[in-house]
Amino acid sequence: MKRRKALKNISLYISGTLVAPTSSIMLNSCSSPSKELDWIPKNLNNDEAFLLTEIANTIIPNSEYPGAIAVGVPNEIESYVFNVYEVENISKFRDGINKFDDFLNNNPSKFSKSFYESNLSEKTEILNSIQKNEDSLIRRIYMTLKSLVITSYFRSEVGATQVLKYNGPSIILGKYRGCIPFEEVGKTWAI
Amino acid sequence: MDTKNNYYHGNRPNSGYLARFRNLKSNDMDFLRGYGYQGGASRSGWYRAAEEGLTGQDLINTASNPGGWNMNLLAFGEILPYYENKMYLDKDKLDKWGMPTVVFETEIKENELKMRDDMKNSAAEMLDACGFKDVKPYDNFYSMGNGIHEMGTARMGKDPKSSVLNKWNQVHAAKNVFVTDGACMTSASCVNPSITYMAITARAANYAINELNKRNL
Numbered sequence: 579m580k581r582r583k584a585l586k587n588i589s590l591y592i593s594g595t596l597v598a599p600t601s602s603i604m605l606n607s608c609s610s611p612s613k614e615l616d617w618i619p620k621n622l623n624n625d626e627a628f629l630l631t632e633i634a635n636t637i638i639p640n641s642e643y644p645g646a647i648a649v650g651v652p653n654e655i656e657s658y659v660f661n662v663y664e665v666e667n668i669s670k671f672r673d674g675i676n677k678f679d680d681f682l683n684n685n686p687s688k689f690s691k692s693f694y695e696s697n698l699s700e701k702t703e704i705l706n707s708i709q710k711n712e713d714s715l716i717r718r719i720y721m722t723l724k725s726l727v728i729t730s731y732f733r734s735e736v737g738a739t740q741v742l743k744y745n746g747p748s749i750i751l752g753k754y755r756g757c758i759p760f761e762e763v764g765k766t767w768a769i
Numbered sequence: 770m771d772t773k774n775n776y777y778h779g780n781r782p783n784s785g786y787l788a789r790f791r792n793l794k795s796n797d798m799d800f801l802r803g804y805g806y807q808g809g810a811s812r813s814g815w816y817r818a819a820e821e822g823l824t825g826q827d828l829i830n831t832a833s834n835p836g837g838w839n840m841n842l843l844a845f846g847e848i849l850p851y852y853e854n855k856m857y858l859d860k861d862k863l864d865k866w867g868m869p870t871v872v873f874e875t876e877i878k879e880n881e882l883k884m885r886d887d888m889k890n891s892a893a894e895m896l897d898a899c900g901f902k903d904v905k906p907y908d909n910f911y912s913m914g915n916g917i918h919e920m921g922t923a924r925m926g927k928d929p930k931s932s933v934l935n936k937w938n939q940v941h942a943a944k945n946v947f948v949t950d951g952a953c954m955t956s957a958s959c960v961n962p963s964i965t966y967m968a969i970t971a972r973a974a975n976y977a978i979n980e981l982n983k984r985n986l
Contacts, residue, residue: 637824702824709822721819728819732832741833742815745778754779763776765833766815 613694617653621660626672629679630655632694633720634727636701643741646727649734655726674719681716738768745769772838776812784809787842789959791887800883804846804959806892812838840901844888845916848957849880852931856922875913885911918962920954938973945986949973 619627634646634655646652659671682693682704689700696704708720731737738744743765784807791803813836818828854876858869885908893906913919926932929941934953940946949970951962980986 638828639825641826641829643829706822706824725819728816728828728832732815741829748778749780752779754777754781756777756781757775758778760774760776760835763778766835768815 616647617650619653619656622656622672622675625679626675627652627656629675629682630723632701633678633705633723634731636698636705637724637727638731639698644736646731649731649736651727651730651734654730654734658726658730671722674722678716678719678723732768742766742768776835781809791884798883798887800880800887801849802847802880802884802959804844804884804888806842806844806888808840808842810838810840812836840896842892842896844885844892845918845959845961846881846884846888847959848877848916850921850924850955851875851878854921873913877911881911916957918951918957920951920957920962923948923952924955925953926955937976938969939976947973947977 613624613628615624615627615631617627617631622630631647631652634651638646638651640648659668663671689696693701693704705720705724708717709724711717732742743763745767746769749769787806787808789803789805791798792801793803815832817836818832821831823831854874856871856873856875859872860869862870862872864870889906889908893904896904923933923940925934925936925938927935932955933940934948935941938947938949938953940948950966953969954962977986
């Protein structure tokens with residue numbers, strides 16, 4: 579993502595009253611690997627929260643739509659995991675994050691620098707290649723994180739109403755039409 | 770028909786239902802009784818974007834366009850009454866309040882296993898014959914509770930030695946207690962039982978009122 583475009587997108591969210599993710603400027607730059615967060619984790623430590631934020635931002639960065647950080651995906655995942663998971667699964671989740679963090683720190687990619695020092699397109703390539711590799715613990719951890727990021731994003735207001743077509747009311751009210759041209763809807767239903 | 774361009778609006782209030790067709794007039798299968806199918810068709814949604822190796826704009830594009838059509842058939846079959854299938858109170862193993870714990874001792878047996886084989890194969894055969902591609906028969910195995918409509922545990926019968934309830938859903942050993950849910954069933958048939966439960970409840974209540982008026986209760 580171009581720094582200028584990121585800034586432009588961020589200014590959109592300010593006017594849209596969403597939380598302004600100041601640190602995504604930093605996340606999108608390729609110079610500073612210092613682990614600053616623009617949200618305050620309640621349970622995760624800074625390294626864990628930073629990894630979660632980086633993964634979320636790489637999977638769904640700002641585009642024509644606000645990305646995962648802009649809609650608050652990392653905070654949402656933290657809140658979901660710590661409120662809903664059973665105790666042993668919370669530690670499994672944290673353990674997974676730490677293993678993934680170690681992997682990203684200790685396995686320099688073909689770009690010969692760590693994940694955190696890479697730019698967005700390099701990060702994208704690193705994550706996509708993990709998914710395309712054969713089954714491994716690291717891949718399973720990544721798929722769990724990705725699933726959380728995607729679920730949280732498409733259940734957010736932006737994901738469900740802008741990227742997808744929100745069908746909250748029509749899922750309960752109104753008639754069922756079983757065969758209509760896709761153009762009438764235009765996007766995948768959110769629910 | 771260009772099914773790629775077809776989509777739907779709103780929520781279908783029910784699913785497709787294929788009524789029982791096995792062992793209707795005579796028993797010509799290697800198992801007793803039968804099963805019905807429930808199911809429906811839909812296009813896969815945004816979640817599949819997680820499964821493909823995508824991020825960023827590619828992921829957004831995939832998620833906002835529905836995926837291919839798929840159709841699912843799910844079988845509901847009868848579980849025969851087995852004398853050994855039971856629940857009881859374990860007075861040796863107490864819970865934290867000192868109360869006996871409930872133990873369920875149940876399993877499906879040969880008849881159900883053979884029926885499951887037929888459920889799986891017939892569904893695949895039907896979908897194949899309809900022209901579906903990539904048909905995958907599966908058996909996710911059964912544990913009591915998966916069938917949603919669990920029945921039994923206080924079965925109805927004439928003999929107090931082998932049953933809990935009499936024909937009016939009244940407990941043999943305690944005439945002022947009526948059990949009117951699925952517990953009275955001796956066999957778990959393949960059809961949806963809720964309306965039957967409503968009917969037997971109304972019937973049992975009517976009987977109870979008459980008995981009460983006659984001062985028998």
